[in-house]
Amino acid sequence: MEYYFDNAATTAVRPEVAEAMVQYFTKSYGNPSSIYKIAQKNKTAVERARGQVAEAINANANEIYFTAGGSEADNWAIKGVAESYGDKGKHIITSCIEHHAVLHTCEYLETKGYEVTYLPVDEYGLVSLDDVKKAVRDDTILITVMFANNEIGTIEPIAEIGAFAREKGILFHTDAVQAVGHVPIDVKAMNIDMLSMSGHKFYGPKGVGALYMRKGIKITPLIHGGAQERSRRAGTENVPGIIGMGLAAELAVKELDKEMPRLTALRDKLINSILEKVPYSRLNGHPTKRLPGNANISFEYIEGESILLLLDYKGICASSGSACTSGSLDPSHVLLAIGLPHEKAHGSVRLTMGHFTTEEQVDYVIQELPPIIERLRMMSPLYEEILRKNKKGE
């Protein structure tokens, strides 16, 4: 039996989504750019999917550009603005807890003569609007702050930053890879100029994403070639992927009213039970301003790696940070940014729930996790020392 608690890393494709995709591999395989009928039908299908994705964030269909994923969308948005608006200024504002697709892109631009301000966050991982205001300069061309953090689930004050950026006339991009399909997003009401998303984070396929770009914004392409995506992003459309992503977006948003309270209840049950059962544990991220399916907990005096392996023995799939860095497992830059010392950042576990998570599965984790922590602490010399000290204190 598998207990999948890593929905922030990727999600299972919904069966109805997979089913909708299949015919575009084997039957309707035409290239949407071709003129014959079966190809034209695919063109129509892609445009329908574009509409579904647009509707999910209250954008217009002609503001959606399909990409090969969230990282490409982030790269394109930031490098594109830097290049196309570089004559207006060379300053970019971002936060220090962004996904590496944003952080490393900014670091790359620094080597090309751009200046980047990395905003700090508070103990919950929240960016403050005041800090944004203070960081703005005459030559600021872009503010990019993530919608919700992939590790600790904290939801940033996007509408406030958006309103401020609009007022100042500065472009505002948000990496919403973790948020689309999980919390309501309205790019118009929130004054978002550009937004990145990824299909496989909301029960769609991997290898497809999109960049929303408000009408009127013109940035240079990242991928040059054919005239696809209104000449902004070359390459034959990933038709099955786009169809799957469109349907997945529609389904996820349609079910938000039901899924958000259900997942929030499961999340809080999981968090509260673990914090109650395990001493010296703490929640990372904001208690309420957080993604409905995200729990991130630090356990003092032990290593996250061992926890993950012992969870794996029990069939529980969890992670210690973002999957992209697990090849190296260095302490998370997000946990360090919210003020955790290295040792505590190491002993952290992220459990992310989603559409297919049941209460029974949550109960199973609540039952299996505390003894694992207990066992590891029994083997930890640090913990022994703490117990001894506490005893003396009594």
Added chain:
Amino acid sequence: MTKVAVAMSGGVDSSVAAYLLKEQGYDVVGVTMALFEGADEEGLCCGLSAAEDARSVADCIGIPHYVFNFKREFREKVIDYFIDEYLKGATPNPCIACNRYLKWEAFLNRCLEINAEYIATGHYATIVKHPVTERYTLKTADNKDQTYALYALTQEQLSRTLMPVGKYPKSKIREIAKKIGLKVADKPDSQDICFVPDGDYNRFIRDNTNVKAAEGDFVDREGNVLGRHKGITAYTIGQRKGLGIALGVPAYVTKIDTEKNQVVLGSNEDLFSKRVIVRDYNPMGLDMPKYEIRVKGKLRYTQPKADCVIRPLGDNMIEAVFDTPQRAVTPGQAAVFYDGDHVAGGGIIVK
């Protein structure tokens, strides 16, 4: 089923070790240690490419595979130690430090945490009980013997370790790897120090410390200045090549004096000595000697064993006196002593 965690480098030996244990009915878990990040991961033993090789091997033999991150421990216990010793004028053996602090400390402890009863490695040695003392010890392998680099293991560590390839010759191990279709069957043996793949220790130390190599004098045994050297870290005892000095006769490094920042040069005969002082002696097959005992000693990985006696000096120090003088006794290297085929114990050469 008994759970065993195999330290897998992605190479032939540890891959076959995992396979053999699985065949013997153990519940085998493969683990690769992430130890450092090189600029070029190609061919390094413990970078991410090693983890990928190990993962594909684990998949091929049907065992789970994990990566443990020990970069901090490796930095502190191996690289920093290596640099410190070099700066002190010694020639350290980082493989021994890695075995001791990484494989048999950090790795073993982590494996015990995840419910493994034993760890296993692909070393060429066999773990046995000494026939007389009944202490755990290592028996030398017929070829590719690696007992020299393992002398520091404690009784507790040995009791928790399996070395399944130790009883086979390397050719047999390659044959097994081929038979079970391991992609790594023809991978060359790892050479040299893994974190300095080009072998340029001097540059590595320069790049990793703020210490600027201070030039100093080459001197002869009497202290007469012969020329200038480019910093003591560039030299090791017994070295002849690359001294950048012509004296008309072959000159060898015979001593490195950190206090005076001098490198002493002499003839090949000057390199030979009978007496060796050893610190941090770890008794293995034989108890800490109480009086003089006759054993065989090995002062370098590549040197044959030579007859000698060892006697205790107290404070975990011992003195070894060889029957015939030994060449290039190098402070910082290990001295390992054997009782027949069994490791009696070993330590670090002081002088």
